[in-house]
Amino acid sequence: MGLATFRGGVHTYEGKNLSEYCAIKELEFDGDYIFPMSQGIGAPSKPIVAVGDYVLAGQKIAEPGGFISAVVTSSVSGTVKAIEPRLTTMGSYVQSIVITSDGLFKEVEGIGTERSLDDLTKNDIRNIIKEAGIIGMGGAGFPTHVKLAPKNDDDIDYVIANGSECEPMLTNDHRLMVEEPERVVGGMKVVLSLFPNAKGIIAIENNKQTAIDKIRHLIEGEKNISVVVMRTKYPEGGERQLIYAVTGRKINSKMLPADAGCVVDNVATLAAIYDAVIKSTPIMKKNITITGDAIADPSNVRIRLGVPYGRIVEAIGGYHTTPAKIICGGPMMGMALFDTNVPVVKNSSALCAFVHDEVAESVGTHCVRCGRCVDACPIFLIPPIMSKEVEKGNLDKFVELNGMECIECGTCSYICPAKRPLTQLFKQAKKEVQAINRAKQAAEKAKADAEKAAADKKD
Numbered sequence: 001m002g003l004a005t006f007r008g009g010v011h012t013y014e015g016k017n018l019s020e021y022c023a024i025k026e027l028e029f030d031g032d033y034i035f036p037m038s039q040g041i042g043a044p045s046k047p048i049v050a051v052g053d054y055v056l057a058g059q060k061i062a063e064p065g066g067f068i069s070a071v072v073t074s075s076v077s078g079t080v081k082a083i084e085p086r087l088t089t090m091g092s093y094v095q096s097i098v099i100t101s102d103g104l105f106k107e108v109e110g111i112g113t114e115r116s117l118d119d120l121t122k123n124d125i126r127n128i129i130k131e132a133g134i135i136g137m138g139g140a141g142f143p144t145h146v147k148l149a150p151k152n153d154d155d156i157d158y159v160i161a162n163g164s165e166c167e168p169m170l171t172n173d174h175r176l177m178v179e180e181p182e183r184v185v186g187g188m189k190v191v192l193s194l195f196p197n198a199k200g201i202i203a204i205e206n207n208k209q210t211a212i213d214k215i216r217h218l219i220e221g222e223k224n225i226s227v228v229v230m231r232t233k234y235p236e237g238g239e240r241q242l243i244y245a246v247t248g249r250k251i252n253s254k255m256l257p258a259d260a261g262c263v264v265d266n267v268a269t270l271a272a273i274y275d276a277v278i279k280s281t282p283i284m285k286k287n288i289t290i291t292g293d294a295i296a297d298p299s300n301v302r303i304r305l306g307v308p309y310g311r312i313v314e315a316i317g318g319y320h321t322t323p324a325k326i327i328c329g330g331p332m333m334g335m336a337l338f339d340t341n342v343p344v345v346k347n348s349s350a351l352c353a354f355v356h357d358e359v360a361e362s363v364g365t366h367c368v369r370c371g372r373c374v375d376a377c378p379i380f381l382i383p384p385i386m387s388k389e390v391e392k393g394n395l396d397k398f399v400e401l402n403g404m405e406c407i408e409c410g411t412c413s414y415i416c417p418a419k420r421p422l423t424q425l426f427k428q429a430k431k432e433v434q435a436i437n438r439a440k441q442a443a444e445k446a447k448a449d450a451e452k453a454a455a456d457k458k459d
Helices: 121-130 172-179 181-192 211-220 239-247 265-279 309-317 373-378 384-392 395-400 409-413 422-458
Strands: 024-026 031-036 059-065 079-088 093-101 158-163 199-205 227-228 264-267 285-291 299-302 325-328 350-354
Touching: 024 121, 024 172, 031 239, 031 264, 059 093, 059 264, 059 285, 059 350, 121 172, 121 422, 158 181, 158 239, 158 265, 172 181, 172 211, 172 264, 172 285, 181 264, 199 239, 199 285, 211 227, 239 264, 239 265, 264 265, 309 350, 325 384, 373 384, 384 395, 395 422, 409 422
Parallel strands: 024 299, 158 199, 158 264, 199 227, 285 350
Antiparallel strands: 031 093, 079 093, 285 299, 325 350
């Protein structure tokens, strides 16, 4: 049987050799911890503590601000110093709770208490996951309790654990599967208990053979869980590509994985589910990779949420030379940073520091019409024509060309010999289209409200 894969994609420089054999190091810090109220998709959370309050590690400090939102939990014990806007990895200021740690890390009573899955109902499990503040920890940050509550549990055929970690340089998911596979498999069993007809699939790229062997050994005798080995290719870990590679089913931007009978969770998310449901421990810590050719000692570390990236880099030896570029996340989908005094949040994955800024050093030219971006696009789009229309300001044509389906994976920019900023153009175009659509919806609602008010007044 061949390796699971999808059409398109690129084979990038992986760069995983810098840290893939580095065991996870647990680091502790004193000082201030920053907890942004927006850490993923959905409405901002609402603080339920005040300045001056003393809090414990594991204590809820903010509640969901809407249906698509998540609980925020303190990762430390200490005093609430401020509730104010703070800079985040997205480059924006977000309302945040700042807690000064007392260095004792005193925990809420009951954390670590073992629970039996057999004693819990589906509602119990979903509520525990909600109260633990778990979101998708692979990137987008969608609230997990919402994802695990589809319209009909019986319609879910597959629960897919995303162990691809296809983003170059990143190795923290790999190390999790190698060092703590029990947490991943345990989380899979919890999720499978919600869906009576589902099979569990742990999807891992074939450049992680040690992880494949560890997981396979652990699930020997499990009739409902299997490992699917995927061809190493970017963006294999994208939700649409992963579902197609594993099941042959297709989804688009207007569909959820549940519409194709699938639930997809990152392996780190599954580990967090296991911790919350079985070990009574909300999300307080995160594994991340600190790597790149400017880092003195590339590492995989486990740290408490809220600690600034700069302190982590300093703790592992700093830079061996001043980096020309620092990226939060990986080089394909990460965000460039101008300040490392920004906090690690639930869906953080890495910090990469490079001696050279290849993007700044490259000079873009006109499209040479080679068609490489068309071949590489995993969504079957036509980047040369799309970019032409965007540059002309023709957003209607961009939409007509299915531009809103772009997953912003960066393959087109990566493969382009002319070094054109294709992904950046499409990101900006999508934002503009979304802003126009929101304005139209607001105008239509205002008009409908005015007409209703006039009709009510007339009656």
